[in-house]
Amino acid sequence: MKNILLVLLFIVAGCTNKNETPPIIQQICSSEFCSENGAKELINLYEDDNMTNETMTFKINCIVATNKKVDFKFQKKIKDLNNVFTKGKIKFIVNSEISISPQKLTIDQIAEKEGIFTQFKQNLKKEKSINIIIVPHGKSLNGFTLVLPEKFLNYLNLGYETIYISDKAWFNTSTLQHELGHFFGLQHxxxxxxxxxxxxxxxxxxxxxxxxxxxxxxxxxxxxxxxxxxxxxxxxxxxxxxxxxxxxxxxxxxxxxxxxxFTNGQYKAMNLFAKEYRSYLIY
Ligand SMILES: [Zn+2]
Incomplete structure (x- = not known):
């Protein structure tokens, strides 16, 4: 089966009243920028700066929301990730390994369902870390990352730091790398x-x-x-x-x-994106 990895691009519109849940218009448009602004931001970022040599460390909450009874081997997985991301001066450490109520929905259904992200968010710790949520495998998606279009600056105040991955794709050797690539600004x-x-x-x-x-x-x-x-x-x-x-x-x-x-160009882009737009998560 063709490997399908989708990124959901979320547009948060009309977010004027902080007491209300902002209306979310969900778009599945692969991972292209939904606006020219985003593309220009990446290009400007890339051309105006050099990679930082200081390693940036990010904490990961490994969250199991599936009832598949297997050892997810988080420490091993994060070690493998670090081998890949070290060239971008990005390092991960496991912050917590927790289980929450198993999801009845598959990853495909979660991706389609508006509002479910808000439910998840309420269950998660409010601290500086990346949430990786393992959910039941479906028919097509391996994983997805919430990506905000329009302006990268939105990352700084809207706090989208969650990656979803299926309990099957977790065990392959590229899905998590792919999703973290999106997390740090990379496109397909x-x-x-x-x-x-x-x-x-x-x-x-x-x-x-x-x-x-x-x-x-x-x-x-x-x-x-x-x-x-x-x-x-x-x-x-x-x-x-x-x-x-x-x-x-x-x-x-x-x-x-x-x-x-990843290519050197991709490492540079992730490094600069992390420094500029994920700095609030650096440990
Ligand atoms: Zn993707």
Missing amino acids: TFGELTNENSTLEKPNGTNCKEEGDFICDTPSDPNGKTDAYCNYVKSINKNGEVYSPKVNNYMSYYPNKCKNE
Whole structure:
């Protein structure tokens, strides 16, 4: 089955009265920026600054909300994450391992259901940490991360720091990396459109700052196919140009078993995003 990882982009609109739950308009639009502002913010961030050399440490609450009776091996998982993120000067530590009421809904249903996030939030500790919630596996989603469009600055006061992952995908070797990539500002390597060969980034990369994931050392990705050995199956766009995507990139939709890499550009983007927009979570 095709690996489908979606990011929900939330638009919080009309948030004028703090006593009311803000109306939430839920959009599943993969992980593209819903506004040009977001794209420009990432590009400006990327061009105006250099990576910080100081390691930023983030605490993770590992929250089990499924009745699957297995050992989730949190310490091992976080150790594996640290091996991947060390190049971005990002480090994770386990803050807590807790179980809450098992969800009856699958991850797909949770993603579709408006308002459920508010329910979850009420159960969680109000402290500076990333919440990773393991919920029942469904039919399509492996995980999703709440991403705020419009302005990255919204992260600073709206407190969206939750990642959902299915109790099956938890055990593969790329879903959590992918979701944390989104958490630290990364987009899918193919950009907005998931249909094969429909990426707006040119195969030769000349518009790499404006399309795709806006990062130039991730080649244009047509979100195509691989063979059983993770070799890309050659494809061309409508102008006859050949794509050469990196099927091992964590932010692609290629099979989980193929993915094992962030590029230097992605590390830099995550590092700068963490410093600028996730600084309130640094331990
Ligand atoms: Zn994704």
